[in-house]
Structure formats: structure tokens, C-alpha cells
Amino acid sequence: MNLRNFKSTLLILSICLPLFSESLNPPVITSTSQLQPKTKKYIPVFAMDGKLKTSWVEGAEGEGLGESLQFKYKTPINFRSLSIYNGFGDPKLWAANNRIKKLKVTTESGIEEVVTLKDSLSRQVVEFKNEIRAKEISLTIQEVYKGTNSENTAIAEVMFDSEQAGSALVPPKNTWAIGKWKTKSNIARIQLHNDGTCEMGYETAKMLCTWTEKGDKVIVSLEATLPLTNTDILEIKRRGNATDPVIEINGKHEFVLNRDEV
Template identity: 30%
Template sequence: MKKIILSLSLLFFLFCKGSSIEKSVVIERIQAASSADGTSPINVFKSGKYWKPETSLDGITIFFSNGAQWNQPGKTDGRAFFSELSIECKDKKGYVALYKDGSYATNFDCSKTEIQKIRSNGVHVIYLLPDSGNGIESVSFFQDGKKLEVTYPEPIQGEVKASSTLPNYPAYSLFDGSIDFAWVEGAKTDGVGETFQINLEDEIDLSGIEIFNGYQRLDSLFHKNGSVTELQVSNGSDSFTLKVEDKQGGQRIFFPKTISGKNFTFKIQKVRPGNTWSDTVIAEIILLGEKGKRFTVIDQNAEKFKESILSKTDGTILSSLVNKAVFGDMPEGRLDYVFRSNGSFVIWKDDTVEKRVLDGNWVLLDANSSEAKIKIFGRDHKVVTTSLDADSPYSQTTEEESTLIFSDTLTITPATIGGLQLVGNKVQISN
């Protein structure tokens, strides 16, 4: 009997050791620019499911966290450690382009499942862009040939409400996987006393949060807007106040004790006021359970918003724009763009002089069958290349990089040679 007990104890120890979060790949958050056919980006870690983009310009971005530090409060270490990666595609043709930490790394051949080596001493983020809008069934990580377990934010159906909201910055943005979009309270004051509530379909044990405080899209925006410095959390029976650092990046905060329930209220107690606007902002939240569990909230209001955009643009000139990837050739480069039904957009310009990416949100102002007006606002990232003494054998090339916040109003009409033209004060596109 002692041998049996010892054997079972050893098996239990080995199982716990082998499945330890410290040795797994921890997904901090995952986002897709778009998702088609009711799919979700988290499906790439679920057997028998897949993710598919709405357009061929959209991919998945996966952000990592250091599993060895999962139980340490404070600033999060956004790195995972693995040496190989494999991708399985929905359709066994084409390829998936892999970008690692902002740079192109390699292509994965969709006709076969192969493990490719990844050179890194810690990966912060990967971006996967399928060819021709193909879907992705699985993403797997390996260390020296051994497949690693993956810990990711488990999706829970629910609803995120707020006591006030600035237009175009809804509360469900707290759980969209992107720190570029945010919840902004809509009170006339600095937001002290405002709340957001999480109402879940299933009960969870909540032991802490990871929070991206303030507006994280740009450093200048972080300081222009307010951020939270004290946040009260309650499940209706227990409540306590959390100190939140006024810093960019993720931070992990554990509660004094684990609380359980379906409904949780977070109340802003103190803020650091913005030096330009009185709005207080929270970009993203991940719910933390016991033993390293992570949760995110799937709010159907996000899907309803997409449906409302498609309904409002149906039968208008925008029906040939929304969720349609446009690839445009220019004499010395390319101009590609997509306007998505989730209210986001991106415009890529790449020529011999300038590489430019504009991304952010768009809002419908007016639309009919022949003309539409939309407002766009977001980030304008530009790299300008200048050649000095181009005709000289001693010529030099310099690059100047800048990122600014911008807004514009575009008038959309049919182009004279087919397609659409989008004309504003800062953006002019004709395709």
C-alpha cells in the first residue's frame, strides 16, 4: 500500500511539475484586427477550432508574459521563452508571414505543418499575417523540440458597463486585447467616483488584475489624459482599494484575498489629472484567477456594434468600402487600406520616399448611395527617407521617423476611373 501511495504521489508531483505555469508560454493578451464567421483569435489555442480574418490585410497579434513571474506583483515582464514555433493553416495552401518583435522573421508554408527555429532570448510579441485571408487552426511553441503548454486568457461571456462613457470609447474596449483602444469615462469632472461593472455569465474566483493604466497609444497622450491611481473593487460583499501606478505598460495587482462571484464593480477613487484633458482612461484589463488562471470578457455589445455599422452602411457607397481590403499600386510604391466594421482602420503607404502607417478609429457621419462622410482619428507613423547627393558615389541616405496623433474628415465618392476616392485635409486616396 505504501508503494502505491508513493507511486501516486510521485505521479502527482511529476504531473504538477510538468504542467507548471512557470514552464508554459503565457499569453498576456491576443488581438485580431478582424474575425470572420464568428471565429475568435483565441481559437488558435483550442483544439478543433480556428480563426479567420474578414480581410486579407488582417492578422493576429500575440503578446507574451513571463510565466516564471506570474505571481509577482508590479510591472509585468512581457516576454516568453521558446526556441521553435509551428503554425497549422485552415486551408492547406499559401503561407503565413511571421513578424517577431516588430520585424519580419519568416514565412510558414500552409501546405505542411513544420517546426521552425526562432532566434531569441525572449519574445515580446509576434504578428501572424495569413496569405489571401486564410484561417489559422493552431499555433504551437516548442523548447528544444519539446512542445510547451500555453496559458491564455480564458474567454467568459458577459457584459461590461460603465457609469459614464466618452463617445467612441466604450467600456468593452477594456477587454478587446488592444492597448491602443480604451475605456474613457464621460463625466464632466476628472472621473473620480465613476465606475465600470463586469457582469459574467459564469462565476469565477478573482484574485487580481493586470491593468494597462491611462491612454497607452502614445507617450504624449498618456500625459495629456488622466490615469487612475486608486481603484476600488467589490463583488457586493467584499471590497478593497488598490494602488495603481501612474505608468505606461502593464502592471499586475493582487487582491488582499480572493473574491468570488459573477458581478464585480470597479470604482475610480483617485486619479492623476491629465495636463490637457480632464478625461481619465484605462486601456486594458486582464482578470487573474488562482494558480495563474487568466480571464477576458467577451461582450456581445462589441458584436452588436459591428452589426450596427454594417446595417447603417448597407445600400450606401460605404458598402463597397467596409471590410474590403483595398490594394493600390502607385508609380513607385503601394497604398493599401481597410476600414473595418469594428470601427477601426489602417492605411499603409510605401514608396521610395515615405513609409507611412495611419491607424485608429473611424466614425460614420453621413452616407447615401453616392457620397459619405466619415471622421477618422488615430496615430500617424511616418518614416521619411532622404538621399543626399544621390548622383555622387559618396551619396548618403538618412531616415527620419515620427509618430503623431491626427484627425481628419473624409468625403467618399466614386472615383472617375472606378473604385472610390477618399478626400480630406490630411488624407487623399484615389483607387
């Protein structure tokens, strides 16, 4: 084995091991195309590697209509729904790339259903008309929400909600961060979801973000610089008591629980 092949093998193992550890029935994942720039990878397995910031991106000319991801399991799985993170998982690149509007789901037994996805990075659960049993599943792009700077269409993460399939995506454990927060003056708001995605701001001026854990802190990655902090990275730490919690952002901005309905 030459050095190049050895490095390629290590890369595949590093990508697939998290998936294998969560499922005894890992699928072989392929695609009709993939974006192949010189410095980065957007391979099919990135759509099921448990990491939001790595994504599969189709590589056909145009908007990627008709391009698909294929999942082939060793033994059949039963599922009534699938979970998907639509578009590129890195919030800085989400709006620039296309997101899927209509997705066709097909199986080797001839089952076919077209579903409509929301234009959102947060987890979406798609319910099917009937329970599906399949070994081979294809997800085909039918229509897209257009990106601002690119015609490429991406999927950050997809999971078939099935005990036989398993899941590689591990939700954050810092449950204290989950929920709605705002400054006391209500000049800024942030909402953190239990799937590792979040939004900063209001419906009319909302900024996407993702969050991860770092010890007793939470690190938020924003899609753009936040004027309040003059940075696109937020470090959040919890203070206060259980009944009246406070979070401290970047060591100086204090947010309290946002108990407003809207």
C-alpha cells in the first residue's frame, strides 16, 4: 500500500467509525455526483457522519436537480420518518448554497414519495404515509431554495428514524443552554435547540448558528459577525440559580431567560 492509499484509508476510517459505533447495520452511502474542489471534500458519507459542519454537496452543473444520495443497508430497516438537516451545515455557508425544497424518496421495492422541506437548518422530521421497509433508499433532489452565491445543493445530515439503522448524531449534553435567552434590554435574543442548532435575533433579522460543548461552556458559531459582540464566535457560560438563571456571553454580555411567547 502506497502512502496516498494509506492516507485515504485512514480518512475513510475516521469518517465511518463514529457511524459504525452507533449502528450494527451501517449503510454504504453513494451519490450520483459530488462537489470536488482541490482542497475540501464533500463526499456522500458526510451526510451521515454525525457532524453538522460536514456536508454532502452534489457536483452536477446547475442546481443539482435529479442528483441523489443512495443508502444501501446489509439488512432491511423499518422506518416511518426521516430526520434531515437541510442545506450546508456550517452556518457561514448555509445561505450561500442551495437547500432542498422538494425531495423524492424511493426504495428498491418501488415505494416513491415526494416530500416538501422547510428552508431551515434545524432538524426536520418528515413523516411518511406508511411505514417503509427497505434495504436500498434513494433521496433525489426535485426542487431547491436558491443560495445567494452558489448553485450547489447540500445536505448536512440525514437519519432514518429506525432502531435497525441507528444514528451517528449525538445531541449536546449541556441542557442548561437549551431554550430562549435575551438581554435585559431585549436588544438581542438567542434560541438554542437540543440538536446543536440555534438562531440569534428576531424573525425579521435572524442569524443562523450552531453550538457545541467545551467543558462547562458552550461555543456558538454564527453565520456572520454579531454587532453586539463584534465577533462570529460566542462563548457562553451559565451563572445564577436554577429558578433565575443567567448566561454570560463572551465574559461581559448578560442574558436572562426569555419567557415571552414570541
